[in-house]
Amino acid sequence: MKSLRHAVALLVPALIAMLGTAAAFLVFAIARRVVTPSPRAADTEILAVDTGAQTIELSRTPDTELPGRYGLFTTGTHGYVKLGAVLSADATRVRRKLLTQIESGAKIDRAAGFSGWYYSSPSELHLPWENVLIGSPAGPCPAWMFPAESSTWVIQVHGRGVTRAECLRAVPVFHALGMPNLVVSYRNDGEAPRSKGGSYALGASEWRDVDAAISYALRHGATRVLLMGWSMGGAIALQTAVSSAHRESIAGLVLDSPVVDWRNVLRFQAREEGIRDPFPALAMNALSSPLTARLSGSEFVISFDKLDMVARADELTVPILVLHSEDDGFVPADASHALAEARPDLVTMPTFTGARHTKIWNYDQIGWTSAITDWMAANGFTASE
Numbered sequence: 001m002k003s004l005r006h007a008v009a010l011l012v013p014a015l016i017a018m019l020g021t022a023a024a025f026l027v028f029a030i031a032r033r034v035v036t037p038s039p040r041a042a043d044t045e046i047l048a049v050d051t052g053a054q055t056i057e058l059s060r061t062p063d064t065e066l067p068g069r070y071g072l073f074t075t076g077t078h079g080y081v082k083l084g085a086v087l088s089a090d091a092t093r094v095r096r097k098l099l100t101q102i103e104s105g106a107k108i109d110r111a112a113g114f115s116g117w118y119y120s121s122p123s124e125l126h127l128p129w130e131n132v133l134i135g136s137p138a139g140p141c142p143a144w145m146f147p148a149e150s151s152t153w154v155i156q157v158h159g160r161g162v163t164r165a166e167c168l169r170a171v172p173v174f175h176a177l178g179m180p181n182l183v184v185s186y187r188n189d190g191e192a193p194r195s196k197g198g199s200y201a202l203g204a205s206e207w208r209d210v211d212a213a214i215s216y217a218l219r220h221g222a223t224r225v226l227l228m229g230w231s232m233g234g235a236i237a238l239q240t241a242v243s244s245a246h247r248e249s250i251a252g253l254v255l256d257s258p259v260v261d262w263r264n265v266l267r268f269q270a271r272e273e274g275i276r277d278p279f280p281a282l283a284m285n286a287l288s289s290p291l292t293a294r295l296s297g298s299e300f301v302i303s304f305d306k307l308d309m310v311a312r313a314d315e316l317t318v319p320i321l322v323l324h325s326e327d328d329g330f331v332p333a334d335a336s337h338a339l340a341e342a343r344p345d346l347v348t349m350p351t352f353t354g355a356r357h358t359k360i361w362n363y364d365q366i367g368w369t370s371a372i373t374d375w376m377a378a379n380g381f382t383a384s385e
Contacts, residue, residue: 023279026275026279027279027282027283027286028283028286028292028295028296028297030270030275030279030280030283031283031284031286031287031296031297031298032296032297034200034202034266034283034284034287035199035200035201035202035287035296035297035298035302036198036199036200036297037161037188037189037190037198037199037200038161039161040073040113040161040162041113042073042111042112042113043061043063043112043113043114044058044059044061044063044064044072044112044113044114045058045059045110045111045112046058046072046074046108046109046110046111046112047059047093047110049098049102049106049108051102051103051104051106052104054097054098054101054102055087055095055096055097055098056072056081056083056095056096056098056102057093057094057095057096058072058093058094058096058112058114059092059093059094060089060090060091060092060093060094061114062329062356063114063356063359064094064096064114065086065089065094066086066354066355066356066359066362066363067085067086067363068085068359068362068363068364068365069082069083069084069099069118069362069365070082070083070114070115070116070118070359070362071083071114071115071116071117071118071119071120072112072113072114072115073112073113073115074108074109074112075108075109075111076106076107076108076109077102077103077106077107077108078100078102078106078108080100080115080120081098081099081100081102082098082099082100082118083096083097083098083099084096084097084098084099085097116166116169116357116358116359116361116362117162117165117166117168117169118168118169118361118362119165119168119169120165120168121165121168122144122146122168122171122183124168125146125168125171125172127146127171127172127175128146128147129144129145129146129147130144130145130147131143131144131145132144132145132182132216134184134209134212134213134216135212135216136186136187136192136208136209136211136212136213137208137209137212138186138187138192138193138195138208138209139187139192139193140193141184141185141186141187141191141192141193141209141212141213142185142191142192143164143182143183143184143185143213143216144164144181144182144183145180145181145182145183146171146175146180146181146182146183147180148174148175148178148179148180148181149178150177150178150179150180150382151221151222151223151224152179152222152223152224152225152226152251152381153179153180153181153182153217153222153224153225153226154170154174154179154180154181154182154225154226154227154228154254155181155182155184155210155213155214155217155225155226155227155228156170156171156181156182156183156184156228156229156230156233157184157186157210157227157228157229157230157233157234157236157237158183158185158189158230158231158233159229159230159231159232159233159234159257159358160200160231160232162189163185163189163190163191164183164184164185164189164191166230166358167183167228167230167233168183169361169362170228170254170256170361170372171183173369173372173373174372177373177376177381177382178382179226179381180217180222182213182216182217184209184210184213185209186206186209186210186236187205187206187209188200188206192209195299196299197298197299197300198299199297199298199299200232201298201299201300201302202232202235202259202262202302202307203232203235203236203238203239203259203307204239204300204302204303204306204307205300206236206239207236207237207239207240207243207244210227210236210237210240210244211240211243211244211245211246214240214244214246214249214250215246218246218249222249223249224249224250224251225246225249225250225251226250226251226252226253226254226381227240227241227250227252227253227254228253228254228255228256229253229254229255229256229258230256230257230258230358231256231257231258231259231330231331231357231358232259233258234255234256234257234258234259234260235258235259235260235262235307235309237253237255237258238253238255238258238260238309238316239306239307241253241316241317241318242309242312242315242316247317250318251318251319251379251381252318252319252320252321252379252381253318253319253320253321254320254321254323254372254375255320255321255322255323255324255336256323256324256358256360256361257323257324257325257328257330257331257357257358257360258322258324258331258336259331259335260308260309260310260335260336260338260339261307261308261309261310261311261335261338262284262304262307262308263284263304263308264332264334264335265331265332265335266280266283266284267280267281268331268332269330283296284304287301287302287304288301288302288303288304289301309335309339310335310338310339310342313339313342313343314342314343316343316346317346318346319346319348319375319379320339320343320346320347320348321347321348321349321371321372321375322336322339322340322347322348322349323350323352323360323368323371323372324336324349324352325352325353325354325355325356325357325359325360325363326351326352326353327353327354327355327356328356328357329356329357330356330357331357336349337349348375348378350367350371352364352367352368
């Protein structure tokens with residue numbers, strides 16, 4: 001099998017050459033998009049703001065029509081505003097309650113980015129916290145520390161193209177259980193140091209920064225840790241669980257909308273954009289080949305086999321809670337289900353629908369919180385431990 005993969009990797013440049021210049025450009029463009037950090041995209045449009053009624057109208061999308069509490073990245077007077085309930089909707093627009101006060105005369109540009117973050121800074125949680133720096137192989141990585149009495153710490157890892165503020169939603173539930181929270185950054189995420197090439201490794205190198213966070217926790221009073229990963233942060237947490245020098249201190253994983261198998265995710269996202277095989281497969285092979293990885297924008301060769309945690313399920317040893325909406329729309333739940341089927345002895349996966357990607361907390365906060373607290377109780381993760 002190894003020799004076959006090697007042969008395929010060697011054929012990639014020849015195959016790309018056969019496809020022609022335009023096709024080669026597409027293959028490398030796809031590959032670069034996978035590993036290149038990019039700013040948050042504007043995915044909706046602000047159509048109207050009523051400062052008297054404190055409501056906002058947005059173009060209707062599968063995200064903007066979701067019930068619950070969300071956030072909106074904007075430009076102008078406000079950089080981020082909080083959104084409440086859907087008040088009305090038609091075929092093209094959604095009107096929602098504003099939870100951030102917008103004064104008359106405020107300037108807000110039309111382009112905006114819909115977000116499940118809700119909280120944008122740790123001070124909004126009204127809990128004790130401090131800034132800390134974690135020395136990792138990449139350099140000093142900033143983190144937020146929320147202290148509590150337990151010696152079981154929760155280390156939270158954010159997803160691709162966002163920052164650690166994504167994780168703040170989960171801090172109160174763990175804090176209420178007496179667990180300290182360490183909300184970390186990692187190389188090339190815009191807050192932690194940039195690596196020489198500045199590209200994502202999809203978890204293959206970022207896990208080392210999380211491993212450094214585990215070391216930090218153990219030096220500061222932790223006896224064991226739970227890792228919580230969001231989206232690509234789930235891939236990073238899984239890689240940490242099978243690669244860390246501190247594996248014996250990792251007691252469990254909580255994964256929200258996780259990437260479990262990158263091949264599955266990248267094929268899905270390519271199909272959503274109308275890109276069909278063989279282009280996604282060739283892009284992944286280009287990233288996997290020593291001959292073409294650099295041309296594809298990657299600092300290192302990326303082994304998609306090593307990132308496939310369904311195939312490596314037998315290496316997992318701790319309880320895992322997977323929170324994944326069936327209609328995710330960005331990271332399909334198929335690989336999460338496959339992991340649950342491969343390791344029913346370890347994986348708990350309650351059913352969620354309607355919440356899309358990393359928005360279960362926003363859509364069903366009670367159900368999301370209960371899933372975590374029930375799993376924690378069932379596995380004996382208490383403040384006394």
